[in-house]
Amino acid sequence: MEKDIKEILFTEEEIKKRIEILGKKISEDYKGKFPLFVCILRGAFMFLADLLREVQIPLSVDFMAISSYGGNTESTGQVKILKDLDTSIKGRDVLIIEDIVDTGLTMDAVTRLLRTRKPKSLKICTLLDKEERRKIPVNISYYGFKIPNKFVVGYGLDYKEKYRNLPFIGILKEKIYM
Numbered sequence: 001m002e003k004d005i006k007e008i009l010f011t012e013e014e015i016k017k018r019i020e021i022l023g024k025k026i027s028e029d030y031k032g033k034f035p036l037f038v039c040i041l042r043g044a045f046m047f048l049a050d051l052l053r054e055v056q057i058p059l060s061v062d063f064m065a066i067s068s069y070g071g072n073t074e075s076t077g078q079v080k081i082l083k084d085l086d087t088s089i090k091g092r093d094v095l096i097i098e099d100i101v102d103t104g105l106t107m108d109a110v111t112r113l114l115r116t117r118k119p120k121s122l123k124i125c126t127l128l129d130k131e132e133r134r135k136i137p138v139n140i141s142y143y144g145f146k147i148p149n150k151f152v153v154g155y156g157l158d159y160k161e162k163y164r165n166l167p168f169i170g171i172l173k174e175k176i177y178m
């Protein structure tokens, strides 16, 4: 797998340090509350697991599965819900945990849907932000790293379901998907 990586953007240690800071900030901001963390599957599972260990307040977790790319590296703009939440979010302080915000189409669709269910608050926490690719503005409350317009894998992120188990985040060699 590692031979398919052009460049490591963030090492395991760098990711860990950044998540410690994020966890502290989220713990302060949600102090006295009982937030619901909504993990967007599948890419965000590793981020969720590490972030949760750094958050020091009571919380609950639910999962939502979305398909956006259909196995390619370009967003289709079509967002399909493959698995909906099991929990009611009405009146809850909801924090969406996402792997990467790229065009913003996915987060725009997900937040519009969740808002109809009347949460008390709704915020986004994304590990990666590919800001220059944004097509729709997305209000991101917490992010791990801003990244350039490159296709990245590892630490939960895949290309055709591969590379999720790499402990770092790296840029995939173009020849793999070109």
Ligand code: 5GP
Residues within 6 Å of the ligand: 043, 068, 069, 075, 098, 099, 100, 101, 102, 103, 104, 105, 106, 107, 130, 150, 151, 152, 153, 157, 158, 159
């Ligand atoms: P958006 O709707 O913002 O364009 O795309 C969001 C989704 O596209 C993410 O949840 C992620 O699944 C996928 N995505 C966007 N950029 C990348 C990337 O560089 N690498 C991987 N593996 N997935 C990406």
